[in-house]
Amino acid sequence: MEYSNSSLVTYKRISPNRTSPRNHKIDRITPHVVVGQLSAPAIANLAMFTQYDNMNGASCNYAIGTEGDVALIVEEKDRSWCSSSRENDNRAVTIECASNTSGDYAVNDKVYNKLIELCADICRRNGKEKLLWLGSKEKTLAYNPKPNEACLSAHRWFANKACPGDYLYSRYGNIADAVNLLLGAMPEPDKYVVRLSYGQPETQVNSFNNLDYAKAEADRYPGYSVYVNETGECVYTSDDGGGYTEDEWIAMIAPIAVDLGRINEILPSVVLAQTALETGYGKTDLTRKYNIVGMKADLINATWSKYSVWDGTTYTKKTPEYKNGRLVYVDDTFRVYKSFRECLEDYEAFLLHVKNNKGLKYARIKGVTDPAKAINIIRVGTGTDKKPEGYCTDPDYERKILEVIKKHDLTKYDSAMTRTVKTMVGCMEKYQRQLDADKAVGLDHVYSNSGCSATFAIAVRKGNRKENCATIVNWALRDLKITKSGMYVYGRANGSLSWSSETEAAIRAACDVIHVNGSKTVKQAIKDGTLQAGDIVTFQTMQHTNVYAGNNVWYDAGRGNTEGMADGSPFRTWRCVKTPGNDTIAYIIRVGKTSRNYRVQVGSFDTKEAAEAKGASVKELTKYTSLYAYVHNKHKTSNGLDCFVELGQDGQWKTYCGSFSDHANAIARRDMLKDKYGIDAFIP
Numbered sequence: 001m002e003y004s005n006s007s008l009v010t011y012k013r014i015s016p017n018r019t020s021p022r023n024h025k026i027d028r029i030t031p032h033v034v035v036g037q038l039s040a041p042a043i044a045n046l047a048m049f050t051q052y053d054n055m056n057g058a059s060c061n062y063a064i065g066t067e068g069d070v071a072l073i074v075e076e077k078d079r080s081w082c083s084s085s086r087e088n089d090n091r092a093v094t095i096e097c098a099s100n101t102s103g104d105y106a107v108n109d110k111v112y113n114k115l116i117e118l119c120a121d122i123c124r125r126n127g128k129e130k131l132l133w134l135g136s137k138e139k140t141l142a143y144n145p146k147p148n149e150a151c152l153s154a155h156r157w158f159a160n161k162a163c164p165g166d167y168l169y170s171r172y173g174n175i176a177d178a179v180n181l182l183l184g185a186m187p188e189p190d191k192y193v194v195r196l197s198y199g200q201p202e203t204q205v206n207s208f209n210n211l212d213y214a215k216a217e218a219d220r221y222p223g224y225s226v227y228v229n230e231t232g233e234c235v236y237t238s239d240d241g242g243g244y245t246e247d248e249w250i251a252m253i254a255p256i257a258v259d260l261g262r263i264n265e266i267l268p269s270v271v272l273a274q275t276a277l278e279t280g281y282g283k284t285d286l287t288r289k290y291n292i293v294g295m296k297a298d299l300i301n302a303t304w305s306k307y308s309v310w311d312g313t314t315y316t317k318k319t320p321e322y323k324n325g326r327l328v329y330v331d332d333t334f335r336v337y338k339s340f341r342e343c344l345e346d347y348e349a350f351l352l353h354v355k356n357n358k359g360l361k362y363a364r365i366k367g368v369t370d371p372a373k374a375i376n377i378i379r380v381g382t383g384t385d386k387k388p389e390g391y392c393t394d395p396d397y398e399r400k401i402l403e404v405i406k407k408h409d410l411t412k413y414d415s416a417m418t419r420t421v422k423t424m425v426g427c428m429e430k431y432q433r434q435l436d437a438d439k440a441v442g443l444d445h446v447y448s449n450s451g452c453s454a455t456f457a458i459a460v461r462k463g464n465r466k467e468n469c470a471t472i473v474n475w476a477l478r479d480l481k482i483t484k485s486g487m488y489v490y491g492r493a494n495g496s497l498s499w500s501s502e503t504e505a506a507i508r509a510a511c512d513v514i515h516v517n518g519s520k521t522v523k524q525a526i527k528d529g530t531l532q533a534g535d536i537v538t539f540q541t542m543q544h545t546n547v548y549a550g551n552n553v554w555y556d557a558g559r560g561n562t563e564g565m566a567d568g569s570p571f572r573t574w575r576c577v578k579t580p581g582n583d584t585i586a587y588i589i590r591v592g593k594t595s596r597n598y599r600v601q602v603g604s605f606d607t608k609e610a611a612e613a614k615g616a617s618v619k620e621l622t623k624y625t626s627l628y629a630y631v632h633n634k635h636k637t638s639n640g641l642d643c644f645v646e647l648g649q650d651g652q653w654k655t656y657c658g659s660f661s662d663h664a665n666a667i668a669r670r671d672m673l674k675d676k677y678g679i680d681a682f683i684p
Helices: 040-046 086-091 109-125 137-142 165-169 172-183 211-218 246-264 268-279 285-289 340-353 371-380 397-407 415-440 469-479 501-510 522-527 608-621 627-631 663-677
Strands: 028-033 062-064 070-072 092-097 130-132 149-152 192-195 206-208 225-228 234-237 314-323 326-335 444-447 464-467 511-515 536-539 545-550 553-555 585-591 598-605 644-647 653-660
Touching: 028 086, 028 109, 028 165, 040 062, 040 070, 062 109, 086 092, 092 109, 109 130, 109 172, 130 172, 149 172, 165 172, 172 627, 192 211, 206 211, 211 225, 211 234, 246 268, 246 340, 246 653, 268 285, 268 340, 268 371, 268 397, 285 314, 285 326, 371 397, 415 444, 415 469, 415 553, 469 545, 501 511, 522 585, 598 608, 598 663, 608 627, 608 644, 608 653, 608 663, 627 663, 653 663
Parallel strands: 028 092, 028 149, 062 092, 130 149, 444 464
Antiparallel strands: 062 070, 192 206, 192 225, 225 234, 314 326, 511 585, 536 545, 536 585, 545 553, 598 653, 644 653
């Protein structure tokens, strides 16, 4: 038979460690790992002198370096000394791959993709129309391939070695499928499927040709089993263990909780801890329904249902409840969601809007910056500590949540939400105390739209302090150490800001200045998260400045929005009586530079429906290990990646797949989406 060598070769150095010619036609391919992130020439040099079992040296037919470069070390017409088996090496083309030096000896994407390309090239030149993975040593060694077939084999079958490492070995089925796609052959269906039950194909999370890897996958899902694909025979069932590690769960849910915390002003640490406690860090069957806080189907209430994102799908199961101080198990029906984010959006909408005959059930939750206080509000609701009317029935719920928060230092996720609340709102409350103290000694604050000082050093004239709406902003900025001589900030009726160049420079150095330009009303900005607690606000159509404290509470010294209604009227409180709602915003000044939140964007659309459809598409695609696996409906992962949509300032609906405080993590997500799934992803 005439043999040739691959045109993919970029470096050639023929090793003397070979037997010429091979004594069997090529009908196997044996991938190896070289245990080191080396170039192809470096691997070739090693193959010149490395000790090999009882022979004088080692070699291989090809080597793939860490950049995807390919070296020819032993021509295909000759047998390499590679697999601890003369019989295998005579039949196989052996390929050494640059890999990690420990763990599962993973190879990078460049090496993996080049291995597939090289295997396809070997098959094509040797008249092989299909590459087979039979799943075990016994089956492979007993099988006599047809003239148009080749089989994958493994070094570990012939020696006490890890080679080719768990990373490659677990992907032999994927490699064979990818090679067959390049050869134009249809991939074989995987032998084993991992499902909740064989009769529920919609619960399938993955499929394998290797039983050990199918079992390992089932262990991640309590109650899931491994079935023979063709017959439905159950060959393994997982126990109640498995699932995510605690750190994996926190890392996965934290970006969602942080992003919603920014929008809804509900502490991420508390929500994160609730998901961990409610699901056992992702181990419950409700986790597979994306219900991670135990949202029940009967939480129907006209006052908040219009804010709900739940589509009505339910799931019934036994669940523990405390009744009269005793733990009992009852049948209950729970909500089913499409994603973890959808669940938390629904939960936080419930906390913010649900009412009973006493009013908003969790009225104090928004803007609370103390985890202990927040979880107490959630447990108690409109009741009392002794007779709670809140979200949970476990009397020990608060202690358990706080222990989870402490164990994982979850308060570190609260900083983005609490920064301005603790500073600006604290200043406003301090100013209210100043007003009360002044009144106690006979001083009074009166409204005056002219003639009053623009700084905190306000003149006291005949027992009165004359103020306008800019005064409270200036006082607060000064208290926050944002000071310049003649500091003055004031919103104009044309939507512009009145301030000196010195004041502007000082504020821009310490604050985010966001130009909304009348595109949003106050209500809209609060709802979509544009407006946050602690923000200073000016208006498009009013000569006016306010400070937003969160939870629809405002601080103001402006005519018409406080109890003083005209020049010379005394103020009794700096808290607004009339709050803006339909007024449009000109500028938002956010105290303290916002730390960058890196989002990975996958689309921009004219309508919210189109953006949501893109998110659903990305989630479905990423349930699979790659674009190839998706096309062939093989090798699903546990869950797809959650996406979310928001309205941008340009009027376009943006679809995001991930929100990260760490730039490197955002880049990794972007690159994964582009390289593995072909999704156009970027970091705005």
